[in-house]
Amino acid sequence: MTGYIEKKHTFRSWVIEKLFMGKTIKEYLKGLITPFNFVAALILLVGVPVSVYRFTQGIGPSTNLSDNNPWGLWIGFDVLAGVALAAGGFVMGTAVYLFGLKEYHPTVRPAVLTGFLGYFFVVVGLCFDLGRPWRLPYPMFVSVGVTSVLLLVGWHVALYLATQFVEFCPALFEWLGLKNFRKWVIKLTVGATIFGAILSTLHQSALGALFLLTPGKLHPLWYSSFLPVFFLISAIVAGISMVIFESMLSHRVFGNRINHQGVDFDKLTLGLGKAAAIGLFAYFALKWVGVAHDNRWDLLNTPLGHWFLVEVFIFVFFPCLLFTWAVRKSNAALVRFASIITVIGIIINRINVAIVGLNWNLEDRYFPHWMEFAVTITIITVGVLTFRWIVNRMPVLYEHPEYKEIDQ
């Protein structure tokens, strides 16, 4: 009987320690009342019923998708932009574990977590868009269409999700105090990083390659046989920019949780800015090779051509200059600003390829239904809440005191 009470007691303290961050339930609930949570609750209050509506009434009533425009916001933003912005995990993992840039180690865990959650919520978003989401495993096991670029995307996203989970496991096991598991899983780090880099190279470019099948539909300034390369390079830059952006947010929001002794985050930010500048410049140059290759200079002086120029100059070349300038002047704040413009630019690019530029010559143009926006915003909100929940509990932004200095 005493044993039972003891056991119950330890379970209770475990729950309080691990899930409620050492607070009593009353304290914990009280702590939840914040302006941010209020906004999040409002979003969910709309988003949850809209999601129910989507899955009970179908895609038709809840979107503006049509036979001419079968892909919209959920593919253009949730999937294409989502995957690109979640590239930070693979970029930082490769830099630290394979290229030996160890000083960037503190950025790896948040980047891997962002990557894992990013991909996870990409799949959630995809489930809204698919006509029969419960058949998601079909391309893997039931009927395999090997001629499809989308098959490659499907397989790789699934495998990469698993890989990123393995990469995040050390933090999970440290939190749970499972030392042996952690020891075992940490040995997989280099292998998982290599595997993740291969998968990312292929599926980031494959998302661009999806549109190789749309030469008659996608605006010639965005259609290019280089689309796979565009998508890969811009995803690398997007990943780096997201790491910069997210480390800035983390410092503002979770400042008290960040405890990396002797780490100069401004210096890391500047280093990442340098990488972003080089990547953006390469991307900028490639974009022009694309235009030259198809020789469609004439289209630049049309409304969509002007929009293309805005994308390439204001959202690629301008942040490239900003990064360069900021690195020269050692101005970390400017690097952070440039990273925000870059992230917006990559989102605009994916929207341009999937929505604005697609079916540009059709009268029947698509603009998202309000419910499509509601679902997208809801998914982002749930993603942010999940990120916060994990960061508040697991050693992501700080090193776990018991595991410091080992396995480095």
Added chain:
Amino acid sequence: MEISRRKFLKSISAASGASLVSKSQFAHGAERFTGWPERFGILTDITRCVGCRSCEAACNEINKLPAPKIPFEDQSVFEKIRRTDAQIYTVVNRYPNPKPGGPAVYVKKQCMHCDEPACASACLVKAFKKTQEGPVIYNKDVCIGCRYCMTACPFYVPAYEYDEPFKPEVKKCTMCFERISKDGIPACVEACPMEAMTFGKRSDLIRVARKRVIEQPDIYIDHIYGEHEIGGTSWLYISGVPFEKIGFRMDLGTTPYAELTKGFLGAVPLVLILWPAFLIGVYMFTRRRQEMVETEAENFEIEEDQQ
């Protein structure tokens, strides 16, 4: 069943002989698929169509589709250009004749049944299949509803049952696959009172089309639409007015869409094999350098101690 020794040997030698003969001495390394040889097709002669929409009615009936919003006899549908959708697998559109004073031109639109279909190349669950008979058919039992086929189709043909929440399907013309596999002909062809459509072996239809074009150059323009467009289609058209004036796209080229992603897919195994080799190399290099730095530091410390 018993097979005699003699019969067995005979069949073996016949088979090996056949394989020797059939392989040309000049076999090309990567042969391109040029379509099933015996495939059927349909030739639509646009000059004969009068816009009676009998084909639409027949298609509606044979596929058990819901009654149309505007009756088949009602000419008001021609006021705007329509496309196929989940309940209409074929539409007839009216275009003004580009020749002044000429009669209006009616064009039937449906799935083109490409020889190498973009939809089939796009589909990640092999839901689309180009049959040996010619039709491109769809298997609803594996479709996950990603609608990449619709994005890929250059003719804007496949349609989706957006309003069906639980069992949505992609819908399009089947070229009456069931009927033609039982030696029948497609319902629309059968229904046409003007014989505007001819059903037959595609190779024969090309000959028929060419004959008409050559013999009556004052009626037809010199182009068989679908003969070469995106690698060839089973549905062919001949017309008296330029195709670009009556809703046909002339910018699609002659490359089958499957070729467009071949290069990328071909590079995938290269990345899968070379990327790990390269990355492991980089990792080894980094580690070696680190070890060197560490030993140098140790040596330096030892030297300092000795001094």
